[in-house]
Amino acid sequence: MRRVEHVMGFPVSLRIDDEDVPERAADAVFAWLREVDERFSPFVTGSEVSRHGRGELGRHELSEDLVEVLGLCEHYRLATDGAFDAWLPGRGFDPCAVVKGWSVERGAQLLRASGVRRFCLNAGGDVVVAGGPWRTGVRHPERADRLCATLELTDGAVATSARYERGDHIIDGRTGHPATGLLSMTVVAATLTEADSVATAAFAMGAEGVEWAASLAGCEVFAVVTGGQVLRTAGFPVAGEMPAAA
Structure with missing residues (x-):
């Protein structure tokens, strides 16, 4: 089974290699992601996130899901000494950096609960897989037609934060200015919640x-710093590699 939909502002593709998988397994994933888009988007005036950002909801009125997201945001704010911050002056409350990975990981949990054993769920380049091996590429941060690495995963997730798609959109909360020092940061972890959050938080911190x-325990890293130098942990699951320097 293969399906692609545009949700939350980017393409989400799902591939399931199990036989005789009911269509409702995929239906549940995309229904959940559409729900997230309505409830957690800071760009939707009436969303729960927007209402919370405007101070319209008391703590007792927040959903369990938003309480969980708020906890993740606070965890990474403290862990990065404020470099990662969902509450930036003049920008309002924007937890998108946490919500994306968290929501797609929840989608993967729905697949597992339906009995799906072998799948690849790709949300705008951030990927969670099961029943591999699966291969995915890490895009060269300055050359759209090249990869700087290919990695192989059996079960787990990989996420990349970079400037090549949306420009200087990641802000260092300590300075209020766009983060500098890194061209891209790729993180492999057990869940996409962690991989995506850590990748964004690390990028906000710079070099x-x-x-x-x-x-961080359980995290493997592949980073390209300004100037093209590649730094990676020994356990990063590289299956094949091309040089990252221009």
Whole structure:
């Protein structure tokens, strides 16, 4: 089974290699992601996230899901000494950096609960897989037609934060300015919740974020710093590699 839909502002593709998988397994994933888009988008005026950002909801009125997202945001704010911050002055509350990975990981959990054993769920380049091996590429941060690495995963997730798709959209909360020092940060972890959050938080920290991410248990890192130097942890699951320097 293969399906692609545009949800949350980017293409989401699902491939399931099990035989005789009911269509409702995929239906549940995309229904959940559409629900997330309505409830957690800071760009939807009436979403729960927007209402919370405007102070319209008391703590007792928040859904369990939003409480979980708020907890993740606070965890990474503290862990990065404020470099990662969902509450930036002049921008309002924007938890998208956490919500994307968290929601897609929840989608993967729905697949597992339906009995799906072998799948690849790709949300705008951030990927969670099961029943591999699966191969995925890490895009060269300065050359759209090249990869700087190919990695192989059996079960787990990989996420990349970079400037090549959306420009300087990741802000260092300590300075209020776009993060510098890294061209791209790729993180492999057991869940996409962690991989995506750590990749964004590390990118916000700049060059120092590489060592921070690498120090986290269960995280493997592939980073390209400004100038083209590649830094990676020994356990990063590289299956084949091309040089990252221009």
